[in-house]
């Protein structure tokens with residue numbers, strides 16, 4: 001072998017870069033996104049091909065590659081931008097080598113050699129890219145979980161858990177744990193579970209609510225289910241689910257009144273001579289008009 | 291039968307996808323809020339049973355017509371273990387998974403028509419219809 005395949009590639013990098021850039025531009029025409037400026041595309045392409053060459057030359061993965069991938073991810077570009085670019089690079093390199101006259105290597109050997117040079121880069125990019133996605137997804141999961149079963153200690157002894165959105169088995173378990181922890185932590189005598197924002201109450205959700213209410217009862221507190229919309233009330237009845245073991249109320253407001261009674265508390269207006277909030281708002285309205 | 295759309299049930303979140311589709315579809319057919327909730331709940335039960343007991347399957351939706359009235363037809367199909375004793379699973383409170391056992395009898399009450407065919411080792415097909423009032 002007169003010259004090593006890699007050396008031929010590196011020696012002719014100018015030609016190859018040129019060919020690659022043309023091919024990539026051709027390919028990107030099909031999927032041109034008007035939101036991305038032509039300059040950004042061209043600069044990124046140029047940087048990309050230099051990084052590919054850098055890795056090929058050193059036959060090792062450079063840190064440039066990592067930071068480049070990270071930037072492409074932050075730009076929100078698809079993984080296919082990277083994989084297509086590398087596939088094109090393989091094609092350009094193979095075509096170039098096969099047509100190269102100094103070469104006395106068989107075609108299958110060329111193919112294998114180019115694969116060996118480029119595949120590690122592809123693997124690295126895909127790993128980096130999917131790793132970054134997994135990271136994003138797991139952060140969102142944590143964020144969602146924090147939102148999924150909030151507990152609000154409204155007063156001494158009374159705590160509210162407003163539930164919004166779909167409840168799957170994982171969330172149902174989390175609700176149960178959070179509920180029990182919260183009841184103990186806030187010394188709640190009464191806990192109101194508000195299901196106004198739950199779109200469907202099926203047997204699974206109902207079962208978990210019943211179990212949660214039962215568990216709350218076992219640690220000496222009471223659970224009131226509130227926010228039962230009329231259509232949900234009807235489907236629960238149709239399903240034949242028995243919710244009579246614990247108090248239920250149509251609205252949070254009514255549930256809260258019940259909770260106050262159960263904990264021997266009352267909300268009193270301290271000074272009836274003082275203006276009520278409505279009167280205050282009225283007077284503000286009037287003063288604005290005058 | 292020629293079904294317009296089917297939603298595959300493979301993972302738990304597919305249940306949400308199926309009932310969302312069913313809710314939108316029933317809204318388009320002119321069902322009121324309460325019936326939309328009934329239909330969504332029935333889909334939830336059928337889809338969850340597929341997910342729990344058959345592993346995977348699908349929920350298919352179709353519009354049906356009968357002397358002047360319109361309705362929604364939902365078919366839940368799986369190739370799971372099947373049901374040995376159908377009258378037993380239609381009893382309130384029967385469950386092999388520690389559930390409430392309210393799913394299937396509940397679906398029957400939520401909908402207007404209910405047909406179940408099942409063969410052990412081959413799978414289960416449940417067809418339900420609700421008419422617009």
Ligand SMILES: Nc1ncnc2c1ncn2[C@@H]1O[C@H](COP(=O)(O)OP(=O)(O)OP(=O)(O)O)[C@@H](O)[C@H]1O
Pocket residue numbers: 203204207335339340343344368370371372373379384385386387388389390391392393394395414
């Ligand atoms: N598609 C199915 N394939 C096989 N077995 C099924 C299927 N659907 C239901 N079953 C059986 O029928 C039983 C009763 O189902 P049903 O939905 O009424 O109650 P459940 O799922 O046990 O509890 P839940 O009240 O939460 O729905 C199940 O426990 C299961 O053994």
Ligand SMILES: [Mg+2]
Pocket residue numbers: 203335338339389392393394
């Ligand atoms: Mg069930």
